[in-house]
Amino acid sequence: MLSKKNIKLLVDPINKNNPITVQVLGICSALAVTVKMKPAFVMALSVIFVVAVSNFIISLLRNGIPKRIRIIVQLVVIASLVIIVDQFLKAYVFDVSKQLSVFVGLIITNCIVMGRLEAFAMSNSPGRSFLDGIGNGAGYGAILIIVSFFRELFGSGTIWNYHVIPQSWYQAGYSNNGLMILPPMALIIVGIIIWVQRGKNRDLIEKN
Amino acid sequence: MDKNSNKYIFIYSVAMVVIVALVLTSISVFLQPKQKRNIDLEKKRNILSAIKIDYDKNDVEKVFDQYIKEMFVINTEGEKIEGINPLEINLKDQLRATPENQKWPVYIATMPNGEKSYIFSFYGTGLWGPIWGYVALKEDLNTITGAYFDHKSETPGLGAEISTENFQMNFTGKTIFNENGEFVSIDVRKGGVGNDIHAVDAISGGTITSTGLKNMLHTCFSAYLKFIEKNKN
Numbered sequence: 402m403l404s405k406k407n408i409k410l411l412v413d414p415i416n417k418n419n420p421i422t423v424q425v426l427g428i429c430s431a432l433a434v435t436v437k438m439k440p441a442f443v444m445a446l447s448v449i450f451v452v453a454v455s456n457f458i459i460s461l462l463r464n465g466i467p468k469r470i471r472i473i474v475q476l477v478v479i480a481s482l483v484i485i486v487d488q489f490l491k492a493y494v495f496d497v498s499k500q501l502s503v504f505v506g507l508i509i510t511n512c513i514v515m516g517r518l519e520a521f522a523m524s525n526s527p528g529r530s531f532l533d534g535i536g537n538g539a540g541y542g543a544i545l546i547i548v549s550f551f552r553e554l555f556g557s558g559t560i561w562n563y564h565v566i567p568q569s570w571y572q573a574g575y576s577n578n579g580l581m582i583l584p585p586m587a588l589i590i591v592g593i594i595i596w597v598q599r600g601k602n603r604d605l606i607e608k609n
Numbered sequence: 610m611d612k613n614s615n616k617y618i619f620i621y622s623v624a625m626v627v628i629v630a631l632v633l634t635s636i637s638v639f640l641q642p643k644q645k646r647n648i649d650l651e652k653k654r655n656i657l658s659a660i661k662i663d664y665d666k667n668d669v670e671k672v673f674d675q676y677i678k679e680m681f682v683i684n685t686e687g688e689k690i691e692g693i694n695p696l697e698i699n700l701k702d703q704l705r706a707t708p709e710n711q712k713w714p715v716y717i718a719t720m721p722n723g724e725k726s727y728i729f730s731f732y733g734t735g736l737w738g739p740i741w742g743y744v745a746l747k748e749d750l751n752t753i754t755g756a757y758f759d760h761k762s763e764t765p766g767l768g769a770e771i772s773t774e775n776f777q778m779n780f781t782g783k784t785i786f787n788e789n790g791e792f793v794s795i796d797v798r799k800g801g802v803g804n805d806i807h808a809v810d811a812i813s814g815g816t817i818t819s820t821g822l823k824n825m826l827h828t829c830f831s832a833y834l835k836f837i838e839k840n841k842n
Contacts, residue, residue, distance in 0.1 A: 436766035492643040582766040
């Protein structure tokens with residue numbers, strides 16, 4: 402099960418083949434849910450679940466899906482899973498589901514999910530597809546958590562809703578950066594992450 | 610069978626849709642009682658938050674029954690209507706109805722110090738969806754003792770700040786009538802309200818939500834106005 406190849410499936414998307422910073426997929430929700438860490442974390446878990454399970458299901462069905470409606474079939478699977486996640490969040494973790502509000506539903510439009518179904522699950526075995534889903538979901542989640550960490554710290558002065566910037570700083574003239582709360586800053590932080598990542602991993606730099 | 614034939618595609622889609630529909634409905638039916646209970650509990654929790662009563666997550670119902678001694682439904686004329694559970698009232702429907710047909714819930718709490726507190730229910734629109742809340746007035750039916758607001762889908766960090774305690778505590782001590790006894794509601798205003806006792810600071814970056822909140826306060830207070838004036842003295 403956890404052969405070298407399979408571990409590569411899990412680990413690659415977290416760094417070398419990260420869906421956000423390398424493939425530039427799923428940027429839209431990375432901007433939206435990263436204002437605070439807690440919703441970003443639950444969002445990351447939800448995406449991991451949806452990508453992994455939909456990859457698994459599509460991979461099971463892959464030989465029976467008619468080519469001409471495969472995108473529709475993929476969408477139906479993703480949408481159903483997202484609805485299930487949403488319903489469970491509402492029933493068991495009501496508070497978190499309130500915080501995430503529309504963004505859970507928007508997992509359906511997350512390009513990573515469909516991208517993995519098309520690129521991987523349609524041509525690989527269920528087990529491998531499942532691992533690939535977890536890897537990609539985690540790669541997405543890792544970026545979400547990094548971005549939300551900086552946005553929450555500088556935008557609200559908190560981490561996981563706990564105040565970390567001492568009151569004395571505020572009295573000395575420090576103030577929270579309101580720009581951090583706005584979506585453009587998420588893009589800039591993602592840009593910085595891409596910069597750092599490519600600085601460390603030169604293979605990722607485009608040749609031309 | 611040829612997997613690209615119309616017949617196969619047709620049968621495949623029908624089967625898929627039926628299976629998905631069955632799965633989703635059963636999950637929804639199975640989880641519904643839990644979700645409904647969450648919503649009811651949430652209402653009670655919100656009401657308790659408006660009067661600043663601490664509660665343990667596990668016995669919200671007990672604490673609610675302990676403090677909320679009276680609850681009833683009124684019409685916009687301020688008359689009591691019997692036989693309706695105020696917790697069942699959906700304000701969204703009420704706001705759509707003509708003023709004569711509207712029903713508004715009133716909760717009366719007896720505070721630990723023996724004072725009475727009137728809690729009114731609010732509903733309005735923010736930027737992305739509905740916002741709602743509860744405001745508690747002192748026995749004089751003028752001074753706000755506490756407020757609680759929440760929202761369906763306001764932007765986290767911006768409009769969504771209305772549901773934070775930091776924002777809500779600004780309402781405490783504000784009054785809804787001016788010195789001449791005229792109804793002025795509470796303004797939610799940009800740029801520092803200073804000592805104005807009829808206004809609170811709006812949220813930066815959440816202008817539309819703030820305006821929505823202001824409108825909600827005005828609309829719903831107006832609906833309660835007859836009741837408030839009748840019971841004021």
